Amino acid sequence: MVKRLVVGAHYGFRDWLAQRVTATVMALYTVYLLVRVALMPTHDNAAWHTLMAGGFTKFLTFLFALSLFYHAWVGVRDIWMDYVKPLGLRLALHVLTLLALIGYSGWMAQILWRL
Numbered sequence: 001m002v003k004r005l006v007v008g009a010h011y012g013f014r015d016w017l018a019q020r021v022t023a024t025v026m027a028l029y030t031v032y033l034l035v036r037v038a039l040m041p042t043h044d045n046a047a048w049h050t051l052m053a054g055g056f057t058k059f060l061t062f063l064f065a066l067s068l069f070y071h072a073w074v075g076v077r078d079i080w081m082d083y084v085k086p087l088g089l090r091l092a093l094h095v096l097t098l099l100a101l102i103g104y105s106g107w108m109a110q111i112l113w114r115l
Helices: 012-038 045-053 055-083 087-114
Strands: none
Touching: 012 055, 045 055, 055 087
16 A cells, blocks of 8 residues: 655646636637737727727626736746745745735726726
8 A cells, every 4th residue: 555645735736727727718818809909990099998998898808817817826826835935935925926916906907997
């Protein structure tokens, strides 16, 4: 009987899947936005405002931003866990990163719904 030694935070498959799902969301949004921009008759401020004023585009843009922020959280968290050994410093970096990403999400929502 071999006894397995399990180490780490056990994020493996969940993080792998989250990275793939968020990357797919970001890729699909990029294609959507490129097509919409290519179909714009002009590329002035009014056309951009019209493009971003639609509820569907706002929703997709916010979904893109949340995917980007979660994707960044998983990646940066793994960097802190792998390379920062002092526990207190690692915890502080986790909290600062998380607070920054939450703040960026709020800022993004403010920008989108101000249009």
